[in-house]
Amino acid sequence: MEHELGYPAAISSLAKRKMSAGIDAALRSLVLLERSRRVRQMVDLCLTGIEVEPMPPCLGEGHRAILVSNYPSIAGTLRAVMKVTCRLPGQKTRLKAIARPEVVAQANPVLKALGIERLVFPVEKNDAGAYRLERKVLSEVLAYLDGPGHVLWLSITGRTRGNGLLEEDRRTGAAQFAVKKRVPVVPMGLVTRERNGKLQVVKVRFGQPINPPEGEREIGEFEKADFLIDFSRLAMCQIASLLPPGQRGDFENVDEKLAEARQCLGAYQF
Numbered sequence: 001m002e003h004e005l006g007y008p009a010a011i012s013s014l015a016k017r018k019m020s021a022g023i024d025a026a027l028r029s030l031v032l033l034e035r036s037r038r039v040r041q042m043v044d045l046c047l048t049g050i051e052v053e054p055m056p057p058c059l060g061e062g063h064r065a066i067l068v069s070n071y072p073s074i075a076g077t078l079r080a081v082m083k084v085t086c087r088l089p090g091q092k093t094r095l096k097a098i099a100r101p102e103v104v105a106q107a108n109p110v111l112k113a114l115g116i117e118r119l120v121f122p123v124e125k126n127d128a129g130a131y132r133l134e135r136k137v138l139s140e141v142l143a144y145l146d147g148p149g150h151v152l153w154l155s156i157t158g159r160t161r162g163n164g165l166l167e168e169d170r171r172t173g174a175a176q177f178a179v180k181k182r183v184p185v186v187p188m189g190l191v192t193r194e195r196n197g198k199l200q201v202v203k204v205r206f207g208q209p210i211n212p213p214e215g216e217r218e219i220g221e222f223e224k225a226d227f228l229i230d231f232s233r234l235a236m237c238q239i240a241s242l243l244p245p246g247q248r249g250d251f252e253n254v255d256e257k258l259a260e261a262r263q264c265l266g267a268y269q270f
Helices: 002-030 037-046 074-087 109-114 135-145 173-181 221-241 254-264
Strands: 065-069 095-099 120-122 151-155 185-195 198-206
Touching: 002 109, 037 074, 065 074, 065 173, 065 221, 074 095, 074 151, 074 185, 074 198, 120 135, 135 151, 135 173, 151 173, 173 185, 173 221, 185 221, 221 254
Parallel strands: 065 151, 065 185, 095 120, 095 151
Antiparallel strands: 185 198
């Protein structure tokens, strides 16, 4: 008798899973952010508590760019990037991000309906703890950067400790993309405030674009690694300069570090 009673429960559980999968698929198919400019305006209004500076000309419609920012927290950074996505001028969605696959896998129903799956290039962590793009995803990112007006966001560091500006945890991906695709890097500072024991992004600021070196000064393979590190350090310094004292992480003495970074890159024409 007990064995027989187990069948309805199993069928009920299977039905619930199928229903949940169906709802999930329906939500993912909506892709609301790509529907119209009005949808993005509505989402922008719903993302309260974050002030965004006016978009600089380098992020204007038709301009390609690679946005790099500090990384205060996963949730706070995601909200800020979504806010910027809604503010970028143009009729179509212009921003995609490189982020961990958990951002998509653990997305709430609202993010799924907005189309978070189509806005993220997933980056995987290998056995050594380093983040790497799979070959197929890397090809997709490079093809995306060829599109007119396309904007790519990625963090300049890989951890979320403090406000995320950790000098020894710098990522050189933005510099590599900038050099390969001749796209400027635009620093973006995420100003935070502690609320209920958690850091929340309250303001988004933009810095001056950093263009890759001019074509006449080619970067040799021997010096490429050092150049990418110095280029990334320059971007980190410019992000730090957008943040108030006390939120700059390892870059509190930002003027000194900025001078050092510029000196290291002095041989290149920017």
